[in-house]
Amino acid sequence: SPGVSLHYNMGMVYDYFYDTFGLVQFLSNDASGGSMIGFNKTGLQGDAYWNGMFAVFGDGDGLLFSPIAGSLDAVAHEFTHGFTEARAGFQYLNQSGAISESYSDFFACMVDRDDWLIGEDVFTPSIPGDALRNMADPHNNSVKGSPIWQPAHMSEYLYWPDTTDYGGVHYNCGIINKAAYLVATSVGRSKAEQIY
16 A cells, blocks of 8 residues: 555665664754654645655556655655755755755665666556656656656756746756766765765
8 A cells, every 4th residue: 555655665765864874863954853754645646745844645647657655766755855955955946956856866766776767666557667767867768858858968958947847956957867877886876875
């Protein structure tokens, strides 16, 4: 069930930040708080988000997404937003927002170390081998303009208005994702996670 998946995956995320960095309250910039709270939301379908206090995961529509809490990397992605919000305070807009998205993707791939894909376990459940995002190939075997295509280099940066995806944060993070992938494949995941 989505509730069991969410609880299990939240535990995996907590264990990662504790075992790797010794962080007990990783959602806080000190030891004063930062409890992990997550909800499954019926009707949200293909969305998940961090609202500043807790994470929410849609139940999917069965076609484009299955329940999102079933994806370890999606759960890690959303809770990493809480981690970077508490410790870095990125403005969620344009380039700084893209950095926040990239940090969430990067640590999602550190928690779920099987590959460099984001959301592959819940995205288009009837189509094997695809993913919502691909850090190794931000173009994601797609074409510019596709919802799963991202820039892979600053020369492809999308200059969108602030009212469209906060200036393209979910797309332009592909540039930083590709850089993070290159760093991690050069020095190894263990060193890269310490750097990041």
